[in-house]
Amino acid sequence: MAFAGEATNPHTKAADLSRLSKIFRTREELDGCDVTSESWQQALQRRYKTHQDMKGILNHVEEVDMSIYDQFDMRVTPYLAQLMDRDDPNCPIRKQYMPFQGELNVRPYEVADSLAEDHDMQEGTTVVHRYPNRVLFLVTTNCGTYCRYCTRKRLVSHRERAVNKQQLESGFRYLESHREIDDCLVSGGDPLLLNDRQLEDILSQIRARAPHVKLLRIGSRLPVQLPTRITPELCAIIERYDVQMVNVQVNHPKELTPLFAERIKMLRKTGTMIGNQSVLLKGVNDDVATLRDLCMGLVACGIRPYYCYSCDIAEGNHAYQLTLARILELYHGLRGFISGPAVPTFVVDGTGGLGKMPIIPDYIRELANGEIWATNFEGKVHRMTNLEATTLDQ
Template sequence: MSGTSRGPLRKSFVSNGPSFVCVPGLVHRYPDRVLFLVTDFCSTYCRYCTRSRMVNNGKGLPFDRGQWEKAIAYIENSPAVRDVILSGGDPLTLSDEILEWLLSRLRKIRHVEFLRIGTKAPVVLPQRITPALTRMLKRYHPLWISIHFTHPDELTPETTLACDRLADAGIPLGSQTVLLSGINDDLDTMKRLMHGLLKIRVKPYYLYQCDPILGSSHFRTPVGKGLEIIRGLRGYTTGYAVPSYVIDAPGGGGKIPLLPEYIVGRDGDDLLLKNYEGNTYRYPDPGDWIGADRPYNATSRCTGEGGRA
């Protein structure tokens, strides 16, 4: 399906299938967390953004305290919600005062244990990460920030300083990266990005398959390309540098993780596993159902002992 078409897949993706919008601006897709859309304004606009049809188009919600109060009331009355993700748009385009009002209201809800912010500001507007902002943010721990990174060229001195300020404030940082054709869809580029992120104290978190967004077909890669990159990272570098590769499933299916196939099959009570080098090993796993029968008569290369790193 072309990202420029209006075929059934694009329609199913845009419609998001069943509605998880409990009140306008609040998405309750997963049992214990909600996505709180607090603005439709961004510090930059990405052609491949999964919400590109919604941001700054003049047709969205009135993002004001009246609307936020409705979302907060839903969270207050939903004791299963432990985790609130502030997104949009980009929450860091809000002023410190407004952002603190939101965080303080959410922190007063006893069953809300974690707060998260999704942003690209440290990359495209690093001057936004001021000492005053970080002093304010650290008052609302546990607070996590997910930063949208695309390419190692974004790891500038200014971005490094912004991430240093956040990390020094005790805020755990994670990255979210979209796999883009011609931009970061080769192993060398992705490895440089992941290593560079670790050096500025950002943990690679998600690698997203590019969504079938209208106008995005030139950015999209085969899923096999993403699996190839994960295969080239896993085992060849530290596990801290390996993000979870996911598809945000059309029709409201949510994030579905994708992995290269490491389970080869079974031989009796042994599970047959393939490591990053392509070698097959036995693992004693009597009576389990994982792995289809596949006799393996060669001598195992594994003695049951191995290094962990």
């Protein structure tokens, strides 16, 4: 099996696309590009691969040591480059994707495999089996664009860690033989970077060999990074193999473009649920007004705000970290101030493989004397005697 970046048409060679494509060297040239006028494969050939490539597109580009790319590649689609503010280095899109020198200053508490996925990865496969009934199936180590805060940067972008046919086959066999698994999340890397034939091969194998899987999910950021990846052909595959949920990752309202909304609407017509898993990022979305706009913007697109993650402590991620106190402030700024269905669950994915744990504000408190007090979103308090044991025993 070949991997991401190849054309869906097997007769179209990657080299042919490369000859047809070039990166846009000036902002004027970039802004004049209509990403809907070419295939998503051709757009991928125009990705920016170093900060040097971006200097004709953006002003005030940080000069970083080229050794950064030995640790973690850079890829930026032209679509995302169009969303980046030309002059502001603190643009929320720039901050997610542009490398910065501080990435090389790894803090003592940062861990390459912070979620201990390698520990729970089944031998010979790329299946991570941590929870009793569900698994994570990593089918590629490539992405359309690389997020600088990636939790899997130890795997992602490294050619020597690429997923091979043998690992995929072993993964299918593992699913087949473990009938307790009824939930499978296909992830990576980004599975939608695979072409349609490759993706269909994977989904068809899962459905044919593991009919006990009741919930088949795909996790992808490509709809945000290059919405044109959502095509009628892709939607037909999603519907054909009854993919019940597609999780995307929108972190800022600026990513909710008309093109994104249009392609999400196309995807919704397949009947799949669409959820969003944001990552809380310092300097990007650690602001109540931003999160309110984001969550309400998501539901307006028909996307359920599913999770808001605390940023994982992968190596080099310290610049994005928020304290628990700040995360709770952000939660309090949402609950009661926006529509209930728009409020995501705030979670931390526990270091060392503890799994996802909800971050829950203390709205209901039991005092030492057994009294129970409730505090609402406006700070009003009331004693809830109906919840107290002494009341119920009377």
